[in-house]
Amino acid sequence: MSATLQDGYGGYLVLLAIAALAHEPWRWLGFVLGRNLSADGEVFLWVRAVATALVAGLVMKLLVFPAGTLTQVPSLVRAAALSGGLVMFVMGRQSLALGVAGGSILLALLEVARSGGFLALLW
Amino acid sequence: MTVSENAPPGAPAAVETSAALAPAWSHDATQATALWHGVVVMFSTPGCVLFLTALGFGTLVRDAGMTLGHALFLSLVMYALPAQVMVVDQLQRGATLLAVALAVTLTAVRLLPMTVSLQPYIRRRGGSPLMQFAAVHFVAITAWIEGNRRLPYLREDLRLAHFLGIGLGMVGATATGSAVGFVMAAHMPLTMQAALLFMTPTYFLLSTIAAATHRRDWMAIALGAGLAPLVYVWMPEADLLVAGLVGGTVAYAAGRTAA
Numbered sequence: 001m002s003a004t005l006q007d008g009y010g011g012y013l014v015l016l017a018i019a020a021l022a023h024e025p026w027r028w029l030g031f032v033l034g035r036n037l038s039a040d041g042e043v044f045l046w047v048r049a050v051a052t053a054l055v056a057g058l059v060m061k062l063l064v065f066p067a068g069t070l071t072q073v074p075s076l077v078r079a080a081a082l083s084g085g086l087v088m089f090v091m092g093r094q095s096l097a098l099g100v101a102g103g104s105i106l107l108a109l110l111e112v113a114r115s116g117g118f119l120a121l122l123w
Numbered sequence: 124m125t126v127s128e129n130a131p132p133g134a135p136a137a138v139e140t141s142a143a144l145a146p147a148w149s150h151d152a153t154q155a156t157a158l159w160h161g162v163v164v165m166f167s168t169p170g171c172v173l174f175l176t177a178l179g180f181g182t183l184v185r186d187a188g189m190t191l192g193h194a195l196f197l198s199l200v201m202y203a204l205p206a207q208v209m210v211v212d213q214l215q216r217g218a219t220l221l222a223v224a225l226a227v228t229l230t231a232v233r234l235l236p237m238t239v240s241l242q243p244y245i246r247r248r249g250g251s252p253l254m255q256f257a258a259v260h261f262v263a264i265t266a267w268i269e270g271n272r273r274l275p276y277l278r279e280d281l282r283l284a285h286f287l288g289i290g291l292g293m294v295g296a297t298a299t300g301s302a303v304g305f306v307m308a309a310h311m312p313l314t315m316q317a318a319l320l321f322m323t324p325t326y327f328l329l330s331t332i333a334a335a336t337h338r339r340d341w342m343a344i345a346l347g348a349g350l351a352p353l354v355y356v357w358m359p360e361a362d363l364l365v366a367g368l369v370g371g372t373v374a375y376a377a378g379r380t381a382a
Contacts, residue, residue, distance in 0.1 A: 029238075046372065048236060050368060052233075054226075056345075056346075069317050100172055
């Protein structure tokens with residue numbers, strides 16, 4: 001059963017089309033341009049800045065206006081967990097593992113505390 | 124050509140091999156050994172973090188009402204978690220396919236300079252063009268950083284095989300993580316599902332911060348993060364396009380005037 005994508009081959013075709021038409025060509029183009037382009041060129045600095053801003057935007061959208069299960073976590077808890085993850089990341093000498101795992105564990109602990117007791121974690 | 128602007132901190136600027144710094148296994152390695160030593164990079168910290176993030180992606184796919192097959196398929200044909208998350212999130216919100224494709228393409232443009240900057244390591248006279256072409260599919264942030272970090276120290280004839288190994292391992296980690304996350308989500312309390320879902324955006328944010336080397340990068344992060352929620356309220360269909368294009372362009376311009 002699929003609410004957002006067709007069942008069977010249809011859904012896969014949609015995903016394949018998006019990947020092959022919108023995603024993969026940038027890798028192919030990079031291969032073709034190969035050595036003739038400097039990865040430090042001005043255009044690439046702009047591309048990198050746009051991609052960075054876009055990913056940062058995606059992060060905020062997923063956290064501030066989540067679409068699924070995360071909506072059940074209050075925004076204050078989400079903000080606190082993100083801040084906690086950031087602090088752990090910085091304190092841990094930019095350790096991604098510490099920041100990512102730490103932020104999520106903090107979110108779970110806050111949720112458990114909010115909904116009353118650690119027994120809820122088992123259920 | 125230098126890779127200094129895009130290289131992660133600690134990576135050497137020059138492409139030349141330094142025999143003294145080559146890993147011990149590479150001294151009399153064959154192509155197969157180089158490939159295998161690439162595959163096991165999936166068990167390094169970056170590989171494990173990628174796996175954790177993929178768990179969140181798998182959970183998201185189930186959350187959006189899609190199937191295990193969709194999760195695996197996206198991990199194999201796209202293999203770049205920001206784009207995979209974008210597709211699932213946008214479909215979940217009922218976006219049109221055109222909007223999905225546009226957003227995906229904007230996250231993917233960054234793969235072009237990343238691919239270009241990796242070419243000096245994988246292109247070699249006499250190397251297999253087919254394998255060199257296959258290698259570009261693995262250009263995504265984790266494999267790219269590991270490639271930049273490890274390839275310069277290897278003998279030239281081992282680099283392509285090693286990078287193919289790294290890529291295969293990382294795709295494996297992504298696909299396995301997605302599948303495990305998808306299956307686990309059905310048996311987990313909501314709190315745990317939320318914690319898994321939360322890992323993906325946190326990882327994107329932290330890895331973007333970790334890769335930031337210039338004030339342009341910092342501005343892009345701040346502007347993108349600030350603009351997206353504001354624009355979302357005002358025109359939800361185009362929020363990320365606006366945040367990316369406007370935020371990125373302003374950050375680029377500010378970086379230029381500052382330099």
